[in-house]
Amino acid sequence: MSTPYRTAGILPARRFGSSESMKVRARRTVAGGPLWRRHRLLQHTIAAVALSVLAACGPQLGSLEKGETGRVVRAHNGDTLELDSGLRVFLAEIDAPRGEAPYAAQAQGELEALALHREVQLAYGGTRRWIGRPREGQTTAPEAALAHVFVKSEGGRWFWLQHELVARGAAYVRPRRDNHARTEELMALEAQARSAERGLWRQRAYRPLNVRAAARAALEANANCMRGDAPYRIIEGRVREARAFDRRASLEMEDANAEAPFALVLFGENFTAWDGAPLASLTGAKVRARGPLGVYRDQPQLCLEHSSQLEVLGDS
Numbered sequence: 001m002s003t004p005y006r007t008a009g010i011l012p013a014r015r016f017g018s019s020e021s022m023k024v025r026a027r028r029t030v031a032g033g034p035l036w037r038r039h040r041l042l043q044h045t046i047a048a049v050a051l052s053v054l055a056a057c058g059p060q061l062g063s064l065e066k067g068e069t070g071r072v073v074r075a076h077n078g079d080t081l082e083l084d085s086g087l088r089v090f091l092a093e094i095d096a097p098r099g100e101a102p103y104a105a106q107a108q109g110e111l112e113a114l115a116l117h118r119e120v121q122l123a124y125g126g127t128r129r130w131i132g133r134p135r136e137g138q139t140t141a142p143e144a145a146l147a148h149v150f151v152k153s154e155g156g157r158w159f160w161l162q163h164e165l166v167a168r169g170a171a172y173v174r175p176r177r178d179n180h181a182r183t184e185e186l187m188a189l190e191a192q193a194r195s196a197e198r199g200l201w202r203q204r205a206y207r208p209l210n211v212r213a214a215a216r217a218a219l220e221a222n223a224n225c226m227r228g229d230a231p232y233r234i235i236e237g238r239v240r241e242a243r244a245f246d247r248r249a250s251l252e253m254e255d256a257n258a259e260a261p262f263a264l265v266l267f268g269e270n271f272t273a274w275d276g277a278p279l280a281s282l283t284g285a286k287v288r289a290r291g292p293l294g295v296y297r298d299q300p301q302l303c304l305e306h307s308s309q310l311e312v313l314g315d316s
Contacts, residue, residue, distance in 0.1 A: 059121050059150030059158035064181060067122035067147055072115045078107025078171055081115060081149065088144040089122065090130060093183055094162050095174040095232060096200075103200040110170035110199075115151050115161060122147040125181025146179055166190050169199020172206065174232060174290070175308040177270055183308040208288065211237040211253045215262040218293035218300030225265075225294025225303035234290045235302060236313070239264075242282040247271055249279040251287075264289050265296075266304045276307025286313045 070083035078096025081089040096111070097104040124147055132142040149161040162182070165171040166189045173190045175183040194201045201207070209217065214235040223230040240254040248267035256262040264287075266274060288311040291302045304310060 059123070059152075059160070061121075061123045061150070064123035064125045064148055067124050067128070067145070069119070069121050071119055072117060072151075075108060075111045075116055078104065078111050078165070080144075081111075081120070083120070088142075089149060090144045090146050091162055091165070091171070092125065092146045092148050092179045093173060093175055093181070093186055094166060094171040096165070096171040097206075102203045102205045107165075107170045107200065110165060110168055114164055115149070119152040120161075121150040121152075121158070123150065124148070126176070126179035148182065162186060163189060167193060167198075169193040169197075169201050172200065172234075172290075175306055177273060177306040180306055180308050187308070187311075206234075208234040208236045211235065211255045211262050212257060214293065214302065215256050215260055215300040218262070218295055218302070219260065221293055221295075223292075223294050225292040225296075225301060227292075227294075230292035230294050230303075232290070232292050233302070234288065236286075236288045238286045239282045239284060242280050242285075244278075244280040249274075251279065251282055260298070260300055262300050262302075264291075264304055264310070265301045270305040274307060276310060277312055282312070286315055287311060288313055 068083070068085070068087065070085050070087065072081050073084050074082040076082065076088075077098035079091045079094055079098075081091070083089065096107040098107075122145060127146055130144045130146055132144075134141045150158050151161050152158050162171070163186070166173060166186050173183060173186045193199065214233060214237075217231060217233060221231050238254045239251045241252045243250050243252075248265065248271050250266075251264040253262050253264065266279065289302055289304065290309050291304055293300065293302055295301070
């Protein structure tokens with residue numbers, strides 16, 4: 001006895017239920033494959049187009065002025081790059097540990113990981129060039145760009161290098177009177193990194209100093225706060241007496257050693273260009289200040305040059 005359908009090599013028909021369910025199944029299958037596969041292809045296409053658009057638009061410079069482009073061939077310390085054109089670039093508005101300082105090697109590693117061998121766009125928000133003094137035997141002065149740097153990632157996305165370094169705790173904010181275009185944004189990022197103790201903020205050496213510790217550090221360094229090798233620190237304390245004169249101001253701090261009172265000082269063109277809180281009104285205010293530590297006439301001090309270096313804090 002023959003078995004139905006087998007003699008002709010035909011398998012029994014599969015039951016699909018009602019004709020309506022067969023129509024639904026038919027609608028879910030297209031020439032290119034199931035509908036989910038078509039959706040995934042569409043998602044991938046949209047993502048690729050979005051990346052292409054981002055790459056084509058380039059970095060978001062905002063109010064910064066567009067500068068040079070190039071490829072990074074070397075990273076010095078945690079805040080300096082060298083481009084394939086030979087141009088050296090100091091990262092504007094930030095600084096990083098260097099030399100034998102705690103976290104210096106990690107800071108340079110972070111910079112290399114983010115920027116080395118990648119395409120970059122420079123942008124400017126203040127003074128464009130640093131000009132140094134010629135060393136013995138040199139005929140021309142050393143020069144470097146003072147720039148914000150935007151890096152093109154492997155995926156074609158552009159990111160702001162200073163933002164990434166500060167957010168990771170690989171650098172701290174160092175505004176200057178002639179370069180502070182994005183300091184407010186960077187200070188907010190630094191506050192988050194410091195609160196979370198990311199990167200260098202885990203190191204005791206970089207935590208904000210009280211007034212007595214700042215005075216000791218200034219006396220130990222015994223530097224001129226206007227020189228580039230003066231230690232740059234953040235301090236917190238209360239102003240005992242604020243005094244403003246014709247060309248200078250002094251904010252004497254509470255809790256300093258009576259034999260060596262500590263003050264925040266401002267003078268010369270920096271005083272004339274001050275655009276922050278009225279200095280004479282700060283008596284009794286709790287403040288956070290950042291700047292180079294120095295000694296003048298045996299008195300320890302921290303030098304200010306721009307209002308972004310001085311934050312007036314609440315009493316909480």
